[in-house]
Amino acid sequence: xxxxxxxxxxxxxxxxxxxxxxxxxxxxxxxxxxxxxxxxxxxxxxxxxxxxxxxxxxxxxxxxxxxxxxxxxxxxxxxxxxxxxxxxxxxxxxxxxxxxxxxxxxxxxxxxxxxxxxxxxxxxxxxxxxxxxxxxxxxxxxxxxxxxxxxxxxxxxxxxxxxxxxxxxxxxxxxxxxxxxxxxxxxxxxxxxxxxxxxxxxxxxxxxxxxxxxxxxxxxxxxxxxxxxxxxxxxxxxxxxxxxxxxxxxxxxxxxxxxxxxxxxxxxxxxxxxxxxxxxxxxxxxxxxxxxxxxxxxxx
Numbered sequence: 001x002x003x004x005x006x007x008x009x010x011x012x013x014x015x016x017x018x019x020x021x022x023x024x025x026x027x028x029x030x031x032x033x034x035x036x037x038x039x040x041x042x043x044x045x046x047x048x049x050x051x052x053x054x055x056x057x058x059x060x061x062x063x064x065x066x067x068x069x070x071x072x073x074x075x076x077x078x079x080x081x082x083x084x085x086x087x088x089x090x091x092x093x094x095x096x097x098x099x100x101x102x103x104x105x106x107x108x109x110x111x112x113x114x115x116x117x118x119x120x121x122x123x124x125x126x127x128x129x130x131x132x133x134x135x136x137x138x139x140x141x142x143x144x145x146x147x148x149x150x151x152x153x154x155x156x157x158x159x160x161x162x163x164x165x166x167x168x169x170x171x172x173x174x175x176x177x178x179x180x181x182x183x184x185x186x187x188x189x190x191x192x193x194x195x196x197x198x199x200x201x202x203x204x205x206x207x208x209x210x211x212x213x214x215x216x217x218x219x220x221x222x223x224x225x226x227x228x229x230x231x232x233x234x235x236x237x238x239x240x241x242x243x244x245x246x247x248x249x250x251x252x253x254x255x256x257x258x259x260x261x262x263x264x265x266x267x268x269x270x271x272x273x274x275x276x277x278x279x280x281x282x283x284x285x286x287x288x289x290x291x292x293x294x295x296x297x298x299x300x
Contacts, residue, residue: 065217109206138221145220181264
């Protein structure tokens with residue numbers, strides 16, 4: 001294993017293709033201004049007019065994730081206290097593009113990953129309320145996600161990744177946190193809906209407030225500790241304690257085991273961000289801050 005760059009796109013995607021898809025499938029939107037708005041590991045984005053965003057998978061692995069959002073976000077969104085990118089239009093393969101794609105709302109503001117400070121208690125309480133609303137028992141046909149099943153399933157790759165993080169963290173301390181998480185009691189509740197990829201880059205903020213939660217491609221069901229790892233990605237220890245208190249109060253099933261597992265997920269995900277961010281300084285910074293917070297936290 002070596003430090004990784006973002007996977008290469010498996011299909012070429014440009015504004016000409018997006019315009020052609022819109023003309024073919026959603027002609028009434030095809031004349032709106034179209035501007036490339038970035039890309040991540042899984043999707044390429046184009047802003048469409050003032051209020052919309054076109055989101056297209058850039059590799060086969062991500063194609064099913066778009067369909068999960070199309071299938072489930074319309075069901076989940078009405079029960080959530082913050083806006084989410086529920087598709088307003090669904091696109092299908094065409095014009096040489098092989099997969100489904102979506103037109104979703106454009107959320108103004110920026111992501112929490114760009115904030116140097118200002119991750120406030122109010123923001124923590126608002127995210128806790130969002131997760132409490134999301135973390136409800138999921139149906140048996142909820143999407144599966146092999147990367148969010150259990151901590152023990154990540155042990156081998158976690159140990160491998162640690163070897164490449166010596167310059168960023170004290171490995172023995174990371175192992176101690178990891179062992180504590182593995183030794184915590186397993187989740188005994190029902191498999192609940194999980195965002196699956198809650199991190200600062202998927203939280204939209206505007207004027208100092210949390211205003212939307214985006215990118216539900218990793219949507220799945222399981223242990224809520226997966227999503228609660230965000231506590232170490234976002235807040236200093238004092239605010240993190242307020243987040244925990246809000247979660248424990250609203251979910252009514254919080255215990256030390258839940259938070260030990262969440263801290264283990266934080267270390268695991270932080271290390272994963274570090275190893276896979278050779279060409280993504282923003283995710284590298286999230287990884288460093290997450291691991292540092294998890295290892296330094298004396299309250300959990």
